Amino acid sequence: MSKKNLKVANVTLKSRLIVGTGKYKSLKETAKAVKASGADMVTVAVRRVNILDKKKPILTDYLNPKKFIFLPNTAGCFTSEDALRTLRLAREMGGWKLVKLEVLGDKKTLYPNMMETLKSTKTLVKEGFKVMVYCTDDPLLAKKLEDLGASAIMPLASPIGSGLGIQSKVNISIIIKQSKVPVIIDAGIGTASDATIAMEMGCDGVLINSAIANAKNPILMAQAFKNAVISGREAFLSGRMKKNYFAEPSSPTKGLI
Amino acid sequence: MAKIQLNGKKITIKPKITIFDLLKRFKLNNKKVAIEHNGIIIPNNIYKKKFLKDNDKVEIVHFIGGG
Numbered sequence: 580m581s582k583k584n585l586k587v588a589n590v591t592l593k594s595r596l597i598v599g600t601g602k603y604k605s606l607k608e609t610a611k612a613v614k615a616s617g618a619d620m621v622t623v624a625v626r627r628v629n630i631l632d633k634k635k636p637i638l639t640d641y642l643n644p645k646k647f648i649f650l651p652n653t654a655g656c657f658t659s660e661d662a663l664r665t666l667r668l669a670r671e672m673g674g675w676k677l678v679k680l681e682v683l684g685d686k687k688t689l690y691p692n693m694m695e696t697l698k699s700t701k702t703l704v705k706e707g708f709k710v711m712v713y714c715t716d717d718p719l720l721a722k723k724l725e726d727l728g729a730s731a732i733m734p735l736a737s738p739i740g741s742g743l744g745i746q747s748k749v750n751i752s753i754i755i756k757q758s759k760v761p762v763i764i765d766a767g768i769g770t771a772s773d774a775t776i777a778m779e780m781g782c783d784g785v786l787i788n789s790a791i792a793n794a795k796n797p798i799l800m801a802q803a804f805k806n807a808v809i810s811g812r813e814a815f816l817s818g819r820m821k822k823n824y825f826a827e828p829s830s831p832t833k834g835l836i
Numbered sequence: 837m838a839k840i841q842l843n844g845k846k847i848t849i850k851p852k853i854t855i856f857d858l859l860k861r862f863k864l865n866n867k868k869v870a871i872e873h874n875g876i877i878i879p880n881n882i883y884k885k886k887f888l889k890d891n892d893k894v895e896i897v898h899f900i901g902g903g
Contacts, residue, residue: 599903609901624902627843627895628869630862638900639868654902664872668897671877672870739903788903 585784587761588677588709588730590648594618595778596808597650597763599788600638603797610641612791615801620648622679622786624655625665625672644673650711652679657692659699666703677730678703679765681713689739689766693720697727704728713765716750718757725760732758733765733786736777740789742769745777755781771800771807778811779819840892849888856883858894869898 585592598618603609613621621642629635642649651669653662659682666678680699684692691714703710704727711731712724721732734754737743744767745751755762761783768774774785787804794800837848842858849858855878859865871878872895878886888894 600901601903603901606901622903623899625870625897626900628862628864628867628898630843630845630896633863637867637898639898644868644899649899651899652902667877668870668872668895669899671879672868672897672899786903 585761587711587763590620590677590709592619592648592784594620594805594808595784595812596774596804597622597784597786598791598801598804599786600642601654601788602792606636606638606641608797609638609792612797612801613642613647615798615805616787616791617805618647620650622650622652622788624652625669648677649673649675650677650679653681655683656681657683657695659695659702662695662699663702666708667706670708676707677709677711679711679713679733681765691715691735693717697723700724700727700729711763716747716754718750718753721754721762722757725758729760731761731763731783733763735766736764736773737767739766740793741767742790742793743767744769744773745780748780751777751782752780771803774804774807775811775814778808779814781815784808838888838890838892840888840890840894842894843896853888854884855886855888855894858888859883859896862896864896867898869896871896 585595594617596618597620598616599622600609653665656662662682682692682695684690700710700712709730711733712729713733716734736745763784763786764777764782765786768787768790777785791797791801838851839848874893
């Protein structure tokens, strides 16, 4: 841990906040929120081109891939095969190898299928991809991912889009302490303070989508997250005071009248 | 004429057209897209050499908003 910028694989990020680009009311709002968040990396999904409606605006009309680092994801993939297919297409499209792997196991919880995730990570690393992996908060599996060559460990705080915040601080802390690659909280963050807590715990970054996009004022919330991540990181680097069970006066007792 | 399946939809194309021609028809030749032809990813430097035939399956994908 240091004051230095976050580095994932060979990519250096000025901001420790990574934002998703889904769920916004419009692409205009997406672009405004991304700008307000100060993030330099944004996640994107790979989908079929709408061949019947060619005049409809597309994401790249609003977010320039030359100005932001596009992190292609495999959202919606439930098998290793689908995830690999998606990321190979993404690599062909963008020419970059840094990707986010997420293999889902269940439609209701969107929990990661770790068997398929481990399998996919192994294949992707072999193919030269730099893989940031969405995973459960199980320290053993997180270690296994690191051993397989994952570029970042991205445990969920709570289910995707739930806004429940970090539910298992102990597990997340163990993962932070044992990992030599960046640990980025992916999924479940509900509001700015959740992100601050994650950063204070020593996470290297947070990835936020729903908490910004589903806020009543997403642009203001994006700014709140920007500040929250900076605050949390600075608090972590400062080294917080010890907790006491009894009070300790802040003013000197000497010279009391 | 040849019938192909493009992004899950059946369309009719002229014979002897390439992937490059197909992209041009849908005004996608200057866009950032990736192509899968019968399950195989096609690098963009060979779009002009890949001819389409009856019953081919083509997928054209791009980046959209996602978390």
